Amino acid sequence: MEEQDAAPQGRAPGRHRDGSRSVKTYLIGLGLAAILTLASFWAAQSGLVYGPAVPILLAALAVGQMGVHLVFFLHISSGPEDTNNILALAFGVFVVGLVVFGSMLIMANLNANMMPTPASMQMQP
Amino acid sequence: MIAAVASGTPGEEDAGDIPLSQRGPASTEIVARFGFWLFLLSDIVIFAALFAAYAVLAKETAGGPSGAQLFDRTYTLIETACLLASSFTCGMMSLAVERRQGLAIYLWAGITFALGLAFVLMEFFEFLGMVAQGAGPTHSAFLSAFFTLVGTHGLHVTVGLCWLAVMAAQVATLGLRPMVMRRLLCFGLFWHALDIVWIGVFTIVYLGAG
Structure with a gap:
């Protein structure tokens, strides 16, 4: 029962x-x-x-x-009666991963590209 | 118990003979708790944004003190122990709620409240000490991110303490009616979720600073 x-x-x-x-x-x-x-x-x-x-x-x-x-x-x-909870959790983990790793990746990339190179230093007045 | 068979949960073998369209709505307990579970996950997404901000800004100390100079790991370990122990006593409280043992509910709720209060106070005095050293949230981007992340968690724990106090009053005045029990069990979920967020905080902020 x-x-x-x-x-x-x-x-x-x-x-x-x-x-x-x-x-x-x-x-x-x-x-x-x-x-x-x-x-x-x-x-x-x-x-x-x-x-x-x-x-x-x-x-x-x-x-x-x-x-x-x-x-x-x-x-x-992981049982079948927990399907909904697991699905919601999986989506939450997905969003958390996107936000955290996406932000870190984008900001690291921006930092690397903003680093002044010798050529760009010479271009400044 | 055919009448009790419910909800749009797919993939159940036992309910296979009843079409989805002919099952009744899920019980209030399941709907309320699942909705609260969704709220908790969205709350964790808020923390994810703050974690992302901290991870990006952790090195931007603007000539001020860095995490390794500010944090005392023994202090953090005691805080962590308080919160973990309160999560356990909160679980014991949930069990007492399901067994409808009034006295045990008050006992475990009291211990949970005391441990949670100890955690909040320790965090508060840590913040006071940092501000007194001149390492307040206005000093650098690192410290702004730190105070926002850890402060938001502390605020959640404080709100949880208020909630727990209100629930104790409701058990006393309203008794263990289904609505009160549902709220008590939702509080348990909230408290456990805060402990999960704290794992991220002490790993990334306090241990990651070394």
Whole structure:
């Protein structure tokens, strides 16, 4: 009955099916998030990680932790009853990526083109 | 339970025998929570614009202090711990709401409020300290972007605290009627989403400055 109700209705974001399992879910989420947070601060601080790789490692840890929050706290799953939520989330991620990486790309390109070259310096009066 | 089968959610095996046009509307709970989910995603798009501005301007310190000189990582770690812990206690509050345990709701809401308030106060004093050092938002493009991004997040958390206080009052006066429970669960989504934004803030702003 539970399953028959849950699937065709679609599931609201943040809704969990089973109360007794959820405390455990939140605890797992808290543990994983704490480990990933500490790993981020350690990676930025320790100097043991190869310097140029640190930003990439930090990005990976951050994306991982966002995933942990989505799955264990917001209860977004890949199941069929979550299709609408996942679609909306995918569109949100798409827009965020466009805005952030698009801005960075355009501004870096502008900066590079605005850099005064020797030829343009001579053209100035 | 045929009558309860609802909504335009495609791809459900169980609902396959009922045509889309003959299913009733989705329940209020699903509509309200899905709408709130869309609001949260659009809020995250606002933060994306602020993140983009910060990423572009992070190096433009105009001769003033840079992030590496201003930020104290231990302080940020404590802030992060407060917010993460409050996200967990907020989840516990959502569970108590679904089980209709009044006392547990007040308890977890109180802890969530205290941790959220600690976070906001720590951020407020960090801002005060920076302004006192002469590193206010007017000093450089980097600091303008920093105060806008982190300040907007802090403002969201402050609004969330007000919301939580109002919800506690509604539980006390109106009781656990469906409308109040729906609002409490939406608050949970809002709080978790703010914690997700904070992951981006501490990674890009505080750890990226090194």
